[in-house]
Amino acid sequence: MSTMDDLRRTEVDGLRVTWGLLQHHLIAIVAVHNEHDTSPVVSFSPGNYPDLAAARELHPELTRLWDAVRREFWTRLIPPQTQVARRRAWA
Template identity: 60%
Template sequence: MRRTEADGLRATWRPFQGQLISIVAVHEISGATPIVSFGPEEFPDLARARELLPKMNELWDAVRHDFWTKLIPPQPLCRQWRWT
């Protein structure tokens, strides 16, 4: 499980099937009670979460950023050849 915080909210999520994200729950950072949570058969991917909860767009952007920067690190630069 991963957690990402933005705009006073914390999303709990997990990667699945390689490059997809399952949203498990959203909490206020200051509280333990979830604002929204999903059951195992209902975990929405990030695109569906954006559709269901569009006012949390800043949080979804932060989740996407965390996923791409922490879980899928950048590939090393290719060596450039010089012709002389």
């Protein structure tokens, strides 16, 4: 896998996932830590980071966390339009 553009963090239910984008469109999961004491819950080795779909398969118990990563990814990729912009688009 190529180098990540930047690392991001998403928090849900006391867990913090570190993830990044590969080639601007592929989500790579780096690690999941307990938000309160930073103890590792799940971690992957560099060069072997799973994408979001693989992470879901490996750790289905973290569905809410994976859903939050997906929402954040799409929100950054396609920022929500303002109410005024939506009205203009349909005018």
